[in-house]
Amino acid sequence: MAKTALKETITIKVNEPTYYLDEDVTYAQRDAWFGHVTRDLRMDIIYPQTDKNIYPCIVWICGGGWRQVDKGAHMPYLADLARRGFVVASLDYRLSHEAPFPGALIDLKEGIRWLRAHAKRYSIDTTKFGVMGESAGGYLAAMVALAQDKSFEQGENLKFSSAVQAACPWYMPCDMAQLFKERGMSLPFFNGDMKDPKYGKYINPISYISAKSPPFLIIHGTEDQTVPLQQGELMHEALVAKNLDSRMIILKGEGHAGPQFFQRPLWEMIISFFKKKLS
Numbered sequence: 001m002a003k004t005a006l007k008e009t010i011t012i013k014v015n016e017p018t019y020y021l022d023e024d025v026t027y028a029q030r031d032a033w034f035g036h037v038t039r040d041l042r043m044d045i046i047y048p049q050t051d052k053n054i055y056p057c058i059v060w061i062c063g064g065g066w067r068q069v070d071k072g073a074h075m076p077y078l079a080d081l082a083r084r085g086f087v088v089a090s091l092d093y094r095l096s097h098e099a100p101f102p103g104a105l106i107d108l109k110e111g112i113r114w115l116r117a118h119a120k121r122y123s124i125d126t127t128k129f130g131v132m133g134e135s136a137g138g139y140l141a142a143m144v145a146l147a148q149d150k151s152f153e154q155g156e157n158l159k160f161s162s163a164v165q166a167a168c169p170w171y172m173p174c175d176m177a178q179l180f181k182e183r184g185m186s187l188p189f190f191n192g193d194m195k196d197p198k199y200g201k202y203i204n205p206i207s208y209i210s211a212k213s214p215p216f217l218i219i220h221g222t223e224d225q226t227v228p229l230q231q232g233e234l235m236h237e238a239l240v241a242k243n244l245d246s247r248m249i250i251l252k253g254e255g256h257a258g259p260q261f262f263q264r265p266l267w268e269m270i271i272s273f274f275k276k277k278l279s
Helices: 075-082 103-117 136-146 175-183 197-203 229-241 264-277
Strands: 019-034 037-049 055-061 086-089 124-134 166-170 216-221 246-251
Touching: 019 075, 037 075, 037 103, 055 103, 055 136, 055 175, 075 086, 075 103, 075 136, 075 264, 086 103, 086 197, 103 124, 124 136, 124 264, 136 166, 166 264, 175 197, 216 264, 229 246
Parallel strands: 055 086, 055 124, 124 166, 166 216, 216 246
Antiparallel strands: 019 037, 037 086
């Protein structure tokens, strides 16, 4: 059988930018090891290199019960999201043993301000930011989107905004006091009195809903044994009650962080949401 030997000269039309991953970019520094040393807070940024276009930015917040975080854990999916027309930044933040609430929220808001301050470097449209996160990261995504209290704005680049224009929390806890009451969950990130209504309101993202709150896409599984479906429903219902833009996708038979969350049909819905809301 004759072997095929081909030599071709072709021209491929350039319709897409070239994407790059900028890893371990320091966006802030915090005291560590009992205040004797300093550690960097870092982010990974997937961005298109282009001379003329700017793109919406999606901030991803990894979950882990406020005890663990890995900004690179879902990088394959985030890279696919970026190639659909976004800059994607996955952010590190302080954990419960480093800083209780609102430490991580302060960190993430500073990270968003840093991205706006460096928008030109990464081809970011400063008017179009979305936030997405899972579990504890979903809670933080909701807080980033809703909590505009100035007390959460600390650190550098304060002349820039930390506001986002769309939010997509996955299997998010929202009423921490209720979770504590119903399940006796250990929540070291929240070091206040869970029985105190004022503290419960302070840490509940629902408390910060306003007429200016951005659109939400909430995703939750029916069989979630870690964060009950009711938690996501509480957020959706609170937004709808205020006549705000909220869509909830409930995954039948799915648990906490299950494989349905990483299937292409769901990601197509997520991409469609961000494209529409950040257009």
